[in-house]
Amino acid sequence: MPSLDSVLACLDLNIDRSVARLMELLRIPSISTDPAYAGHCRSAAEWLAKDLSAIGFEAAVRPTPGHPMVVAHDGPEGAPHVLFYGHYDVQPVVPLELWEDDPFDPKLKEMPDGTKRLTGRGTADDKGQLMTFIEAARAYKAETGGLPCRVTVLLEGEEESGSPSLNPFLDANKGELKADIALVCDTNMWDGETPAISTGLRGLVGEEVTIHAANQDLHSGYFGGAAANPIRVLSKILAALHDDNGRVTLPGFYDGVQELPEEVKKIWDGLGFDPAAFLGSVGLSVPAGEKDRAVLEQLWSRPTAEINGIFGGYTGEGFKTVIPAEAFAKVSFRLVAGQDPDKIRAAFRAFVEERLPADCTASFSPHGGSPAIQLPFDSPYLDTARAALSTEWEKPAVMIAMGGSIPVVGEFKSRLGMESLLIGFGLGDDRIHSPNEKYELKSFHKGQRSWARVLDAIGRMR
């Protein structure tokens, strides 16, 4: 495979230029969840379409009711067809004061151990990851004049904000987007040396719930004792979401949840996962999930209820003896195979309503809702990709599950009848969604090489 060798050499030779390109993209603050950044989201989409066009893709920014999609096509007709998916939007950057540098002024930093990393919002999630694929395609084209298989690229701008425009877009462009297999680059390696393909992904249901009590903020001196306090009502409800064993108490929550198959359990046991080290890495020591489950199960194969945000009353400097008119929380549920997002949402709403005092009301605002997915273990693409990854990293690629949800994977399956290969080069300490997000230069570089190998191998499957 001399052509692959030259592609890999080209990637090695051009690593500095690929870093510079990524940094350009990282400087665009494409925060999708905040409407104030809509213009920047559009700029990121335009930057990507331009870059893909420069490589030779037929690329376009495609409008949606929200942030646009980028769609691009290239490669020989008749060859195996892959759909590459990534997202160009990023998470918000609060609390800003915890960042060592401006989150949108990316840096390439050398660590004391000599390794290098890219820092800034989106380095790992997902701009750095998606650019590994684009760089692989660029080098392939540059060295061989074409791509080894048919490639469609789909880059979303709403992944971090519930993907409201995704489903209509998939439905409206089914014929154009349907491929033999989807390649999704938004996941982690097992560790810094071990490549991984994620074959299971938890789903997600998000709900914002607001408890309304009095029709105005009250002074606790005048009303305290007699007036309903919505923070107290909300706390009671949230506290009731878990029992003392860490189990979620929503009626019907575990309906349809399957026990882990023995063979999978065996693979996971063999991973050498160290719960103490995992929790210790973030300053924790006590597993917070169901007490009778191993930590890897708590993370990968068991559903959860999580409070992601809460607010009510006076939270500024000093003190204000107020009983607020309302209080809200953002709650999310990680789902596993067998759970229906709609049923979970309805169960949560009923759970809240049942616990309201007669003079309080609740309002709800949904955020996303996707079932968990489980990929078949006998897919020929899975074998092909595992082999390619194992060659690049000189270590067998492992099949793992993911605690996070990537809703698009479920939608590819249900709407386009297409399975997904989840191959990513992030690491557990990349601080995605947190201040000081980073992406290892090794991830970026060997990620590019990995994609070159995977594309090359899939091209040979015809």
Add this chain to the structure above:
Amino acid sequence: MPSLDSVLACLDLNIDRSVARLMELLRIPSISTDPAYAGHCRSAAEWLAKDLSAIGFEAAVRPTPGHPMVVAHDGPEGAPHVLFYGHYDVQPVVPLELWEDDPFDPKLKEMPDGTKRLTGRGTADDKGQLMTFIEAARAYKAETGGLPCRVTVLLEGEEESGSPSLNPFLDANKGELKADIALVCDTNMWDGETPAISTGLRGLVGEEVTIHAANQDLHSGYFGGAAANPIRVLSKILAALHDDNGRVTLPGFYDGVQELPEEVKKIWDGLGFDPAAFLGSVGLSVPAGEKDRAVLEQLWSRPTAEINGIFGGYTGEGFKTVIPAEAFAKVSFRLVAGQDPDKIRAAFRAFVEERLPADCTASFSPHGGSPAIQLPFDSPYLDTARAALSTEWEKPAVMIAMGGSIPVVGEFKSRLGMESLLIGFGLGDDRIHSPNEKYELKSFHKGQRSWARVLDAIGRMR
């Protein structure tokens, strides 16, 4: 009493000018809890010292480690000596968007029923109230050339932020401030027609508690299920503060709390208090306190635990699937006679610590701490003031209790050995501490006349 008559006539004649003076003071945004407003607090103190000097008081702005005090003296030596107390600082004004007008651009508005009211932050709490006394003193001096008794004025600038400088100031100036009786104008009438003297006041203990979990914000996809969520920990703790009957569950919380004497219960029963109307006025219907207590007891004679603020995680637009590193709440306890603020604070801290998972910690920040007070019913000043108020309002003044705390009253008693007469002209719908605070012009005007009568009557007690 021709001199009193002319003083009252003078107050009637000058009501427009007194409103204009009050508005000047209201325009100074003297928010004490926010350090950014320290300069404005100082300006308010200077304005008051200047105004008192103009009347003829020997007045000065007196420094403290925080916002300054205003102290002024006037009136004949040897006459009965009163210490008038008020505070020139005001509550914060968030949420600003709920105000009909700029909170610091006061207005005099005519209502559809022909009554007039002053609107803006501080109109009722406490600038409008304290100016009733100053206007009475001004008219007395103008009409008679002097005051009927010795008057010391003490105006504080930290009442809304826990009064950190009050106690050292009282201790350092004991000889100067100790009088025969304190007159405090920071309370309400019973209703718009019925003057009231508050003989019982609940105390207050405030605590800000922060729960610390992981050493960084975490992504709930990667860590959800296994990592401690400080919002969940906090919610569990806050939810446990009350049992299902509305009783506070802190161990020892009710130690020393006395049952209401039968005679007081009788007075309160005779007030014609309507719990449904009281709660209905703010859109509520279900008393939230101890189930076996009347609402007036819940408000006046029973201690409470209240959550005044809560914050954690992502609370902006959209959603962020974060498990935050920490979450905090501002909690306050209203105390009644017999409860020790220090013991309650310690009990709360122990309550929190006992409920922490092993890998979480809590930090605490105290805010204020004052015991409840109960004034003796046989004070001659109480009789004198009741008679004066009853004459002005042509309706017997009632003795009531207050749900709110006025820490200074307890300190006057313990540090200066001085009882306080709590006479105020606020109304329950004045929206103090809330958007659109107001003060009835009738309160402002008849409040001035009331003080003229009270001063005159106390002057005759020699």
